């Protein structure tokens with residue numbers, strides 16, 4: 001079983017994953033599974049990535065089983081979506097349903113203590129004007145809706161059932177075993193396996209290929225408030241990012257009147273906590289007068305949650321009979337609210353790849369490579385900005401946007417998540433990077449200081 005992977009299994013899974021001669025002589029484990037149920041595709045994880053790929057493949061007539069360890073609706077963090085999510089909802093035919101549960105988010109407001117002002121980016125000014133807004137959502141509601149949508153499209157959906165083991169078979173396919181909340185064992189034989197298990201990183205953890213991000217680390221504390229003061233008028237649903245000494249805050253207004261507040265901080269700061277998490281959170285809010293002011297009449301609802309350093313990436317994303325989607329492969333940082341979009345976008349690309357693998361096994365390698373290139377491109381594009389988000393040069397560029405050679409529009413397209421399609425966006429972002437490097441060189445001592453601070457964080461994390 002994968003849990004007890006020995007060197008020969010490792011070599012079968014990875015070196016021989018595309019049927020190379022290297023897998024000759026590898027012994028298959030002889031653990032019998034009781035009556036595995038046959039299916040085309042088994043998806044582990046009913047979050048946005050898993051539910052989306054299950055819906056897409058089931059709609060195309062595939063026999064799909066979607067297995068979720070929890071029961072919907074269940075809490076999940078990650079409430080701010082991007083305009084490019086709206087494009088995907090439209091393609092899935094569920095845009096109206098999402099609009100009913102979401103708070104309209106027209107843009108992003110940035111507030112920096114060093115600049116004494118706020119700057120708002122309206123998505124309507126991005127290069128592609130077709131998706132001028134996004135949504136803020138309760139993830140419990142969104143994820144349940146997507147899960148039910150997969151069922152409506154024909155996927156077999158199972159909740160309260162945790163996938164435990166995945167055994168990849170010589171010649172393709174996988175045997176999957178799981179157990180239900182009641183302790184009942186379940187097993188399937190699938191032609192293809194999709195790991196959409198989120199931060200549980202089912203395959204990456206089992207294979208021992210999950211790597212801490214060496215270029216970035218941060219941790220978060222978050223809670224929900226009633227009566228937080230929102231922006232007036234049309235901007236009411238905008239997300240606000242407040243930079244402060246220890247990191248940055250998100251302010252995400254939700255349609256039920258509550259507001260999600262989270263602090264994303266350096267791990268050394270979080271580790272310095274000596275008091276209870278709720279009190280620590282309120283003390284942290286007090287360090288940022290701009291957000292403290294917006295919360296002056298607000299009441300904290302429910303518990304405060306902390307998440308440790310969450311920046312990681314798996315060494316691989318695909319194998320002959322599997323792909324990883326969304327957080328099951330990697331997660332960097334929430335500053336650009338791109339996690340749900342990445343998970344869903346990789347599900348779209350993944351559905352095409354899985355179809356090719358099932359229908360034309362000869363093209364498996366090429367289909368998986370295309371899927372991987374596309375998925376990595378988005379993550380790498382955002383990573384460049386995430387790694388520099390707290391550097392003065394980048395902050396200055398966000399706080400004093402100028403549309404020289406169309407770079408402000410390109411920044412908006414980036415903030416909208418439009419980094420996969422338009423080459424004009426990528427070209428203009430190159431100019432943005434060039435300006436960033438020039439302005440970093442022009443302020444050497446500030447750049448060095450920020451770089452040193454970042455190094456210290458990484459060492460402390």
Ligand SMILES: Cc1cc2nc3c(=O)[nH]c(=O)nc-3n(C[C@H](O)[C@H](O)[C@H](O)COP(=O)(O)OP(=O)(O)OC[C@H]3O[C@@H](n4cnc5c(N)ncnc54)[C@H](O)[C@@H]3O)c2cc1C
Pocket residue numbers: 044045046047048049050067068069070076077078079080081161162163164196197198199200202220262307310325326327328331334337338339340341343
């Ligand atoms: C502090 C913080 C703030 C964030 N804010 C944002 C934001 O504002 N906007 C945004 O877009 N993203 C945000 N994200 C990221 C976002 O939460 C994720 O990127 C997104 O949920 C990924 O979707 P997914 O489908 O890959 O995984 P998930 O949504 O995590 O879904 C995975 C599912 O798999 C299930 N599962 C796990 N293991 C098993 C198993 N063995 N068997 C069966 N089921 C299993 C889990 O129960 C879960 O339902 C944030 C992340 C963090 C840490």
